[in-house]
Amino acid sequence: MRVAITGCNRGIGRAVALALASEGASLLVHARRQESLDAIVAEALEAGASQVVGVLGDLRDKSLGERMAVAGFETLGGLDAILLSAAILGPMVPVAELERHALRQALDIGVVAQVDLVRPLLPRFVxxxxxALLWMSSGLGRFGLPGYGAYAAMKHAVxxxxxxxxxxxxxxxxISLAIAPGLVQTEMLQAALGTEDVSEHQTPEETAQGFVRLLRALEPEMNGASLDIGDWLS
Ligand SMILES: NC(=O)c1ccc[n+]([C@@H]2O[C@H](COP(=O)([O-])OP(=O)(O)OC[C@H]3O[C@@H](n4cnc5c(N)ncnc54)[C@H](OP(=O)(O)O)[C@@H]3O)[C@@H](O)[C@H]2O)c1
Incomplete structure (x- = not known):
């Protein structure tokens, strides 16, 4: 399996990259800092990946999608799937206090950049x-909660x-589908929940096993679905 993943330096992206690596997958890993990229490339190779190609870049860099597509299709020889994991929480304020520029900045990363990543891949997949395009959603892509205006706007768009x-x-x-990973012990969840203890929630490693099972089980009937990774946990 040849899989591209964004945001591999930490959180869910990193855990999925390492879980797939341990299954011998070929990986295209992305991070925005050279040091973090070098670290995940080395870790994935050590974990057993057949091949690992790293692509560096901020999600707002318009050239990132084309560079990832070229790396996937020319260096790896093709891609079976991309997991669009990298994203931000955005400003956590009531909509009445949501500043225009802050909302725009969030949508730039959570929506515009995600399309920028997918656009150069589509003709190559065709x-x-x-x-398979695995768009990382959230429960907040399906319902709303106070203070999550920007995040819910990003995830409903996804x-x-x-x-x-x-x-x-x-x-x-x-196959294009939206996946909600559930509540996962990452920096994003901690930022969302403040001082609340997040240790009862899924670990990134448990979540990653769900993604590995889902990737193995992908079938045409799933095209257009909104899935919960909870259904793929053992
Ligand atoms: N954790 C949860 O409970 C939960 C629940 C529902 C949905 N999700 C979704 O799952 C995905 C992964 O979340 P996570 O919890 O793993 O988040 P995380 O730990 O905060 O990791 C976010 C990742 O996105 C990268 N990123 C953010 N902004 C970027 C930018 N401008 N350019 C390049 N990379 C950027 C980060 O890189 P840096 O380290 O360089 O910032 C990091 O690798 C997200 O789409 C999130 O919305 C998570």
Whole structure:
């Protein structure tokens, strides 16, 4: 399996990269700092990955998508799936206090940059005749909670994009789906919950096992679905 993952230096992206590496997958890993990228490339190789290619860049760098597509299709020789994990929580304020520029900055990363990543991949997936786009959603892509205006806007957009791409490529052999990972012990969850103890929630490693099972079980009928990784945990 050849999988591209964004945000591999920490959190869910890192855990999925290492879980897939231990299964011998070929990986395209992304991070925005050279030191972190070098570290995850080395860790993934040590964990057993067949091949690991690293791509550096901030999500707001317009060239990132094309560079990832070239690395995936030319250096790895093709990609079976991409997991769009990297994202931000954004400003945690009531909508009445949500500043225009703060919302725009959040949407730039959570929505515009995600499309920038997918755009150069789509024609390559189509030419290849298959390819899975795993858009990282959240419960907040399906409902709302006070203070999560920017985050819910990003994740509802991601859910919509997953479904639209699914329809646009229904006859191309592609699978586009939105996945909510549940509550996972990462820096993002801690930032969202403040001082609340997050240790009862899923670990990134448990979550990653769910992603590995899902990736192994991908089938055309899943195109356009909104899934919960909880259904893929043992
Ligand atoms: N944790 C949860 O409970 C939970 C629940 C529902 C959904 N999710 C979703 O799951 C995904 C992963 O979340 P997580 O909990 O693993 O988050 P995390 O620990 O905060 O990690 C976020 C990742 O995104 C990267 N990133 C953020 N902004 C970036 C930018 N501008 N350019 C490049 N990389 C950037 C970070 O890199 P840096 O280290 O360089 O900042 C990091 O690798 C996200 O889409 C999140 O919304 C998480």
């Amino acid at each position: 030419a290849q005749g298959h390819g 859910e919509g994009l997953a479904k639209v791409v699914a329809e646009e490529h229904r006859d191309d052999g592609l």
